[in-house]
Every structure is written in structure tokens, then in C-alpha cells.
Amino acid sequence: MAKDRDRFTDVVTYIEANLDEEIDLDKLCQHVNLSKFHFHRQCSIYFGISIMALVRLLRLKRAALQLAFRGDKIINIAIENGYESHEGFSRAFKKHFDKSPFEFRKKPDWTPWQTIYEPVLMLRIKNMNADPDCKVELIDFPETSIAVLEHRGAPNLLINTIQAFIQWRKINHLPPRISKTFNLVYDDPSSTEPEDYRFDIGCSTPHVIDVNEYGVINKTIPAGKCAVVRHIGSDDTIGEVVNFLYSKWLDNSYFEARNFPLFFERVSLFPDVPESEMITDIYLPIA
Structure with a gap:
């Protein structure tokens, strides 16, 4: 179980480090030493969502931080996070945050996000508790x-x-x-x-x-x-x-x-x- 936890921690780390790129699933499988024939099913079981849904989730988290702390145009944030249009980005964002990007920028609220993000959060906490690298x-x-x-x-x-x-x-x-x-x-x-x-x-x-x-x-x-x-x-x-x-x-x-x-x-x-x-x-x- 510890080995699985480490591997899926590496999955999240790899995705976060490559949010600006197209995620190459073959490279990701090689990086975390998981078979590409079983990778999608293992990720779905571990995170409760598909691997591409996890990618979108982590990009939306970055987009929310950019909306709150940057003055960039919303369309630029959308494109940077893999969306081709303002409309597509707004639909996806509102589904996860219960607010449009414009509404979130005016008054951010992370409450609706917590349940969706919980599998990633719990993975990180378990990993930290198992191996607290605290100097x-x-x-x-x-x-x-x-x-x-x-x-x-x-x-x-x-x-x-x-x-x-x-x-x-x-x-x-x-x-x-x-x-x-x-x-x-x-x-x-x-x-x-x-x-x-x-x-x-x-x-x-x-x-x-x-x-x-x-x-x-x-x-x-x-x-x-x-x-x-x-x-x-x-x-x-x-x-x-x-x-x-x-x-x-x-x-x-x-x-x-x-x-x-x-x-x-x-x-x-x-x-x-x-x-x-x-x-x-x-x-x-x-x-």
C-alpha cells in the first residue's frame, strides 16, 4: 500500500510540474513505473476520478489561484489552463466552484472545492504522515x-x-x-x-x-x-x-x-x- 501511495503521489507531482504541457500518458506511466494497460483503472480507483479528470482538476485549482491573485484576462487564464474558449472554461469552472470565473475573482470561496479535491489532499496527508521529512x-x-x-x-x-x-x-x-x-x-x-x-x-x-x-x-x-x-x-x-x-x-x-x-x-x-x-x-x- 505504501508503494501505491508513493506512486500516486508521484502522479500528482508529475502532473503539477507539467500543467503547461500536454500530459503524455506513456511518459507518465514510465515515470511512476505503472503499466499503461492498467494505469487508467488504477488511477480511477485511487482518486475516484479518471486521470484526465485529475489533470483538469489540478489545472482548475491553478486557474482559481490565478483569478484570485493575478490581474490577467480571464480568456488568457483559460487558454493557459487548456481551454480553447471563455465559455468552455466558464462552464468547467462553475461546475467545480459554483461561481463563474468573474464571480470568483470578485469574491473567492473555496468551499465547494473541498469535496472534489479531497482525494488529492488525503493522499498528500497520508504521505506526509508516513514519512515526515522535517529537518x-x-x-x-x-x-x-x-x-x-x-x-x-x-x-x-x-x-x-x-x-x-x-x-x-x-x-x-x-x-x-x-x-x-x-x-x-x-x-x-x-x-x-x-x-x-x-x-x-x-x-x-x-x-x-x-x-x-x-x-x-x-x-x-x-x-x-x-x-x-x-x-x-x-x-x-x-x-x-x-x-x-x-x-x-x-x-x-x-x-x-x-x-x-x-x-x-x-x-x-x-x-x-x-x-x-x-x-x-x-x-x-x-x-
Whole structure:
């Protein structure tokens, strides 16, 4: 079973790395060492959908992120993700997200997506739990002033807060290349009521932020020792790394969690890099 899990993890990884190309099923079968005579049936059993439906699913996920975080024309996003027309893309997108691409761009909501995407998510979580490749380093983190927009409410609406913060960031000329991107992570979404969920989106800033219509405020990440793990790839499994730090690593260390929330530094972000190449440093403040 572990061998199957590894192979189908490789299937997803291969597709994500080749979303801009026509997926060559012969090459994919060779890459994951599966017989092409049985490949379609095995994938359908494992994911609950056909291999080409899986390809479309992963392209639609990328399209949703592009709609939320890029200003590209919808037709350009459609073509980039394998659709020949605006109409065909809109039909497929609405089927999965219950909103047209235009409606999603105005007010993103990932709720309808979760059930459809669950087979891929569960595969990644199982793989991470079976083999948590978490190299923990200890560092002294310097005091860092940040500007943050506080998200308070359901995690599936977080994307709206991110959009607002990106807009504020553009207006204030603080792009990621000159200003580090941070998240303050107060709650576990799996054990927190949606209305109580707290998450801050922020960036480093050299000056005090004035009162503004976006609600962006000043906060400080205090200096102190942190355990840090570098996570590469989708956020799908970032929760498993956080759980590893809080349970296995912290339980087996002589440290205690410090009085400051866990935080992320987004070293590289989509769409600057493909989702599979995103880099997130996960910091657990300790004493």
C-alpha cells in the first residue's frame, strides 16, 4: 500500500510540474513505473476520478489561484489552463466552484472545492504522515516590524483578506522582492469554530503604518529563539508539518513554546513560482 501511495503521489507531482504541457500518458506511466494497460483503472480507483479528470482538476485549482491573485484576462487564464474558449472554461469552472470565473475573482470561496479535491489532499496527508521529512533547525530570530491585516472568520474566506492585503501592499510599494511576507498563525482550522478562526497576513515594513481604509495595522515579531522547518510545495500538507513541530519535535525536546504564535515566512509564492515549488519557513517560537 505504501508503494501505491508513493506512486500516486508521484502522479500528482508529475502532473503539477507539467500543467503547461500536454500530459503524455506513456511518459507518465514510465515515470511512476505503472503499466499503461492498467494505469487508467488504477488511477480511477485511487482518486475516484479518471486521470484526465485529475489533470483538469489540478489545472482548475491553478486557474482559481490565478483569478484570485493575478490581474490577467480571464480568456488568457483559460487558454493557459487548456481551454480553447471563455465559455468552455466558464462552464468547467462553475461546475467545480459554483461561481463563474468573474464571480470568483470578485469574491473567492473555496468551499465547494473541498469535496472534489479531497482525494488529492488525503493522499498528500497520508504521505506526509508516513514519512515526515522535517529537518528542524534552531535559530535566533531578530525583532521584526510588520504590517498586518487580521483575518477573523472562516478559513475558506481567507483568500478575500489576502486579496485586500495584496492591494494595500501594491499601493504602498511593498512587493515581496523588497518586503518579506509573513503569516501569524493563531489557530488550528481543524479544531477551531469557523467564526473564531484567527490568521494574520503581513509583511516587513521599515516604518509605522498610518491609519488606513484597509485596516492594516502595525505588529512586531519579537526577537527570540525559534525552531524552523522549511516546507517546499503546496499548502495542502503544511498543517502536518505544524503538527509535527507541536507534537513529536516539541515533546522530544527540552524546549517549551514561547508566548507568541507560530508564524510563517513565505520565501517564494505562487504565482512567482509554480505551486509545487513554493517555499514556506515555519517558525515555532521556543524558550
